[in-house]
Amino acid sequence: MPADRFSTATRLRALGEQAAARVYRAQTRRAPRRSRLTGRAALLALVVCSLVVALAYPMRQWVSQRSEIADQQRQAEQARAAVERLRDEKARWQDPAYVERQAREHLHYIRPGETGYTVVDGSTYDSSRPKDEGASNRPWYSKLWDDVDRADAGD
Numbered sequence: 001m002p003a004d005r006f007s008t009a010t011r012l013r014a015l016g017e018q019a020a021a022r023v024y025r026a027q028t029r030r031a032p033r034r035s036r037l038t039g040r041a042a043l044l045a046l047v048v049c050s051l052v053v054a055l056a057y058p059m060r061q062w063v064s065q066r067s068e069i070a071d072q073q074r075q076a077e078q079a080r081a082a083v084e085r086l087r088d089e090k091a092r093w094q095d096p097a098y099v100e101r102q103a104r105e106h107l108h109y110i111r112p113g114e115t116g117y118t119v120v121d122g123s124t125y126d127s128s129r130p131k132d133e134g135a136s137n138r139p140w141y142s143k144l145w146d147d148v149d150r151a152d153a154g155d
Contacts, residue, residue: 108139 092098103109110116118139 108141 108116108118
C-alpha cells in the first residue's frame with residue numbers, strides 16, 4: 001500500500017479530513033466580538049442624518065406652501081360663488097316687477113287708488129302707552145309724519 005499512499009484519491013481524502021477538522025475547530029473556538037458599527041455603517045448613518053437635516057426645512061416649507069395654495073384656492077372659489085350670487089341679485093334688480101315687489105314689501109308703498117293697511121299685532125300693542133314709547137315698533141313713515149306734525153305745531 002505504499003503506492004496507494006501517494007495516490008490522488010488518498011491525498012484528496014486527507015485534505016478533506018484536514019479541512020473538516022479546521023472548520024470544526026473554527027466553529028468551536030469563540031472569536032472575539034467585533035463592534036457592530038463598522039466604519040462604512042457609521043459613514044452611511046452620517047450621510048443619512050445629514051440628508052434628513054438638509055431636507056427637513058425645504059420639505060416643511062413645501063408642505064406649508066401647499067396648504068397656503070389650498071387656502072387661496074378655497075378663498076377664490078368662495079369669491080367666485082359670491083360674484084355669481086351678486087350677478088344673480090343684480091339681474092333680479094334689473095327686473096321692474098322685482099323692484100316693485102321689494103318696494104311694496106319693505107317700504108310699504110302702494111299704487112295710486114289702493115288703500116294701504118298696517119296690521120298691528122295685539123300682543124305687542126298697548127293702547128295705554130303714550131305714543132312716543134312705542135315709537136321703535138312703528139313704521140318709519142309713521143314716525144316721519146309725527147315729526148312733521150310736531151314741527152308744524154312749533155314744539
